Amino acid sequence: MLNILENVPLAPLTTLKVGGAARFFIEATSEADVLAAFEHAAARGLELFILGGGSNILVSDKGFDGLVVRIVLKGIEPVGGADAERELIIVQAGEDWDSFVEYCVGRDLAGVECLSGIPGTVGGTPVQNVGAYGQEVSETIVSVRCLDRQSGRIVELSDRECGFGYRTSIFNSSQRERYIVLSVTFALERGGGPKIVYRDLVEHFAGARPTLAETRSAVLRIRAAKSMVIDPNDPNCRSAGSFFKNPVVQGAELARIASAANADAVPHFDTGGQMVKVPAAWLIEQAGFKKGFAMGNAGISTRHSLALINRGNASAAEIIQLKNKIIDAVMEKFGIELLPEPIFIGF
Numbered sequence: 001m002l003n004i005l006e007n008v009p010l011a012p013l014t015t016l017k018v019g020g021a022a023r024f025f026i027e028a029t030s031e032a033d034v035l036a037a038f039e040h041a042a043a044r045g046l047e048l049f050i051l052g053g054g055s056n057i058l059v060s061d062k063g064f065d066g067l068v069v070r071i072v073l074k075g076i077e078p079v080g081g082a083d084a085e086r087e088l089i090i091v092q093a094g095e096d097w098d099s100f101v102e103y104c105v106g107r108d109l110a111g112v113e114c115l116s117g118i119p120g121t122v123g124g125t126p127v128q129n130v131g132a133y134g135q136e137v138s139e140t141i142v143s144v145r146c147l148d149r150q151s152g153r154i155v156e157l158s159d160r161e162c163g164f165g166y167r168t169s170i171f172n173s174s175q176r177e178r179y180i181v182l183s184v185t186f187a188l189e190r191g192g193g194p195k196i197v198y199r200d201l202v203e204h205f206a207g208a209r210p211t212l213a214e215t216r217s218a219v220l221r222i223r224a225a226k227s228m229v230i231d232p233n234d235p236n237c238r239s240a241g242s243f244f245k246n247p248v249v250q251g252a253e254l255a256r257i258a259s260a261a262n263a264d265a266v267p268h269f270d271t272g273g274q275m276v277k278v279p280a281a282w283l284i285e286q287a288g289f290k291k292g293f294a295m296g297n298a299g300i301s302t303r304h305s306l307a308l309i310n311r312g313n314a315s316a317a318e319i320i321q322l323k324n325k326i327i328d329a330v331m332e333k334f335g336i337e338l339l340p341e342p343i344f345i346g347f
């Protein structure tokens with residue numbers, strides 16, 4: 001029987017610590033709980049929202065007038081090798097992501113080491129195709145087990161069916177709100193080396209060949225220096241992580257962007273073909289928003305210009321106001337539209 005609670009504050013369950021309450025709320029500890037909650041909401045015409053670690057969402061001040069299902073399914077299950085080099089592991093959606101990364105690194109399994117320190121749960125990672133420091137979860141995901149809200153059945157989607165792209169998947173684009181992630185199957189490389197391609201890591205190791213553990217430690221230190229790990233004593237960590245996606249533009253646009261910024265060159269990363277990725281943080285700073293910029297109780301991290309933070313008792317409206325101000329300024333200066341990464345709930 002479902003234990004449904006009413007008027008549960010959502011702000012404490014998010015990393016931004018912002019937003020109102022859920023009209024109805026349940027913690028799902030099993031697939032049966034998730035299915036029962038889905039059926040309960042459908043029978044009563046309630047809007048349904050699936051909550052994981054709360055690290056990539058912004059809840060409105062009025063809260064959510066429906067049923068919030070917090071996924072707390074637990075379990076990490078090695079299931080043998082996909083082949084001689086790879087180990088398959090099924091991970092339940094409610095598992096803490098960084099704990100899973102630590103689990104893999106401790107067992108000399110490569111493929112997620114650069115994703116250390118990212119807050120949230122495993123179930124949220126395929127939705128955004130979470131990535132950092134040159135690595136994405138789609139590189140190791142084999143399949144995703146989901147509840148299909150259209151059919152009411154549990155299905156298994158292959159990595160190809162998930163439609164992974166830069167910070168996208170079918171879960172947050174073409175099939176948004178159709179699937180509820182229950183578990184993810186990963187294939188990790190036994191005894192593999194770390195992926196050292198991102199500039200921060202290349203410079204940190206300066207040509208050395210680090211172990212997976214050394215790579216994880218370096219990533220955690222770099223993220224901590226930018227307040228991108230959860231630390232209750234660091235006010236900068238009351239954020240949703242990187243608030244904007246790095247825009248992808250035509251390589252031919254770089255000269256125009258540099259001219260608009262009165263800069264000799266534009267930092268960028270090749271994405272293949274004629275497209276390049278421009279750091280949103282650089283665009284934000286060039287548009288006049290430096291680290292530590294404040295607007296009421298909302299602001300920009302003093303350590304990372306890509307993170308919008310709750311400076312203390314911020315409202316969702318204040319976060320939105322700052323977000324819009326930044327988007328408008330970057331559009332006016334560069335003609336580039338910044339796209340937010342977080343999911344907006346109750347707006």
